[in-house]
Amino acid sequence: MSSPTVTEAKKKNTPGIAATILRAPRWLLSLILPALTLVIWQIVTVTGIVAPWTLPTPSSVVSAAVELLGDGDLGKHIGISTQRVLLGFFFGSLLGLLLGALVGLSKLADAFLGLSISALRAVPSLAWVPLLVLWMKMGEDSKVTLVIIGAFFPVFTSVALALRHVDSQLVEAARSFGLSGIKLLRTVQLPAVVPSIFSGLRLALAQSWLFLVAAELLGASMGLGFLLTDSQNNGRLDRLIMTIILLAIFGKITDALLSVAERWAIKRWT
Secondary structure: OOOOOHHHHHHHHOOOHHHHHHOOOHHHHHOHHHHHHHHHHHHHHHOOOOOOOOOOOHHHHHHHHHHHHHHOHHHHHHHHHHHHHHHHHHHHHHHHHHHHHHHHHOHHHHHHHHHHHHHHHOOOHHHHHHHHHHHHOOOHHHHHHHHHHHHHHHHHHHHHHHHHOOOHHHHHHHHHOOOOHHHHHHHHHHHHOHHHHHHHHHHHHHHHHHHHHHHHHHOOOOOHHHHHHHHHHOOOHHHHHHHHHHHHHHHHHHHHHHHHHHHHHHHHHO
């Protein structure tokens, strides 16, 4: 058999385009789609393919953000919304973790609470708003409570299901060494479900932003949800798109922070 030619050898040794792209840093790859979207957005608005009253230019959206920053209003809207999300996420996740652990570990608690909580989980977020307004008026309590509801169910479901499916042989082996109760939960069962817990937490965080916007759209004088409604009422499409972009950015930032905690917890407990 004849040896391969120099050209064929070079072809075999030359990496493909896909392989070359995959060698790039992950953060750089993740910026490709946003950058491409921005370029297309700029082209279709500047060339008039899309009318300016349908889609403002990127520069006008940036100008709207600068204007609100100069007035000091944008920082206030971001601050109050972030505060509501963090409070609701913390208390909702904590409650979901506690009740999820109870239902996941106790057949009696599962029989007593499982059906009711599953039924409440099916209630749409907006259906809670009129009830919370009647009970708590339009203040902070009703908004944070709605976020708590949004954060509770993903954590509860993830924790309960994960604990219910922990390897029974692992649990029995731990019990044979004298572990039981809280010590068994802390040293064996919870470490076994850390990835599931953080999956629930990350979904709960996304739900928290979703429920926050629902709360602020229907009744608020500050916050990013209020800014959406106010921009719509005043025909400020540039501010409206800016607010949507900010929600995406801050949602991603909080999720990234939670992913750092997830990596630490997995390294610590598993």
